[in-house]
Amino acid sequence: MGSRLLKRAGISPKTCEQLKRHNIESCKALELWKHYSDSRFLTSLPALDKVLRGGIPCGAITEVTGPFGCGKTQLCMMLSVVTTLPKELGGLDRSVIYIDTESAFSAERLVEIAQNRFPDYFSSREKVVQMAGRVHIFREMTCQDVFRRLEKLEEILIATKAGLIILDSVASVVRKEFDTTLPGNLLLRSNVLGEEATTLKYLAHQFNIPVVVTNQITTQIGGQGSGPDTEGDSGIVTAALGNTWAHSVNTRFILQYGDGHQRQLLVAKSPVAPFAVLNYTIQKEGFCMNGNDGEVTLYEGTDPSLQAIRVRTLINLDTP
Known part of the structure; x- marks a missing residue:
């Protein structure tokens, strides 16, 4: 019955497998999203x-x-x-x-x-x-x-x-x-x-x-x-x-x-x-x-490695 439906829809077995893999990947993205929501430290x-x-x-x-x-x-x-x-x-x-x-x-x-x-x-x-x-x-x-x-x-x-x-x-x-x-x-x-x-x-x-x-x-x-x-x-x-x-x-x-x-x-x-x-x-x-x-x-951000930091003095900030 499944193969007949695929033929009627004009979908080859190869395309079917690709769709299955795509569906699995979408589910993984959903799982990642759920995992992210529960993985925060207050x-x-x-x-x-x-x-x-x-x-x-x-x-x-x-x-x-x-x-x-x-x-x-x-x-x-x-x-x-x-x-x-x-x-x-x-x-x-x-x-x-x-x-x-x-x-x-x-x-x-x-x-x-x-x-x-x-x-x-x-x-x-x-x-x-x-x-x-x-x-x-x-x-x-x-x-x-x-x-x-x-x-x-x-x-x-x-x-x-x-x-x-x-x-x-x-x-x-x-x-x-x-x-x-x-x-x-x-x-x-x-x-x-x-x-x-x-x-x-x-x-x-x-x-x-x-x-x-x-x-x-x-x-x-x-x-x-x-x-x-x-x-x-x-x-x-x-x-x-x-x-x-x-x-x-x-x-x-x-x-x-x-x-x-x-x-x-x-x-x-x-x-x-x-x-x-x-x-x-x-x-x-x-x-x-x-x-x-x-x-x-x-604020309007920039590259974090270039972000200027405000300090009290620019002399002897730290050691190289």
């Missing part, structure tokens, strides 16, 4: 979560870049606290893998954020101790140490039931070890960063968890964003590590200084969100958006 910042269509994406790399002291580590510690929360409070009820390459992590600050941001839940010492015990800190101070840790991370993720990986920062060790003014070092550094990005993407996808990395800034002479990291008296301040790394991350947040005590979070790259600016301050409870829900301003 940051506890409603305005940011709304811009991101539900929160930071799982299965992908989110980068936070900006000048020293603007709150990159503060955001990472706040996200660590949120990860450990029960699901009914917007958390993941999971552990955190926190790779610290700058010795910037503070257990005291982690506890302070938890107790001030979620005072009802962390009203007892038992809950605080439980939370702190689920944030696993690894201090790795060289490129080789970081890469060895990433290679072992799959087993650690399974053992700890972690729901978030943080690398704070990805730029610190590579910029210390690779002087890009020397011949061949820029390529070597790009290779190291490429391997790290590949491993992090694999882990994010395999375990369907968010990966958050922090990055530093650099000055591009004459505003050119395609060359190696350089410093000088003129140019624009941009995210460090160049174009290759910029294309390795799925989402990029830029933290920068505004007027006075105001600071700004820019959504500079996202597969789903528009270019947006949110004002924030750093308080005892961590990141706080201005206003009740946070005011969001859209």
Whole structure:
């Protein structure tokens, strides 16, 4: 009966198979869409979560870049606290893998954020101790140490039931070890960063968890964003590590200084969100958006690797 209908419709068996494959592919796209809808990590910042269509994406790399002291580590510690929360409070009820390459992590600050941001839940010492015990800190101070840790991370993720990986920062060790003014070092550094990005993407996808990395800034002479990291008296301040790394991350947040005590979070790259600016301050409870829900301003974006970053001073921004 089926073959007769095909003949009547003038459809050959080959065309039928092609239609079947097309239908299967359409179903896969539908499944991906459903999977995407369920794979977001709420940051506890409603305005940011709304811009991101539900929160930071799982299965992908989110980068936070900006000048020293603007709150990159503060955001990472706040996200660590949120990860450990029960699901009914917007958390993941999971552990955190926190790779610290700058010795910037503070257990005291982690506890302070938890107790001030979620005072009802962390009203007892038992809950605080439980939370702190689920944030696993690894201090790795060289490129080789970081890469060895990433290679072992799959087993650690399974053992700890972690729901978030943080690398704070990805730029610190590579910029210390690779002087890009020397011949061949820029390529070597790009290779190291490429391997790290590949491993992090694999882990994010395999375990369907968010990966958050922090990055530093650099000055591009004459505003050119395609060359190696350089410093000088003129140019624009941009995210460090160049174009290759910029294309390795799925989402990029830029933290920068505004007027006075105001600071700004820019959504500079996202597969789903528009270019947006949110004002924030750093308080005892961590990141706080201005206003009740946070005011969001859209802006005309550019290549994220060329996006200028506002800083307090252009002198001695960082080390190459």
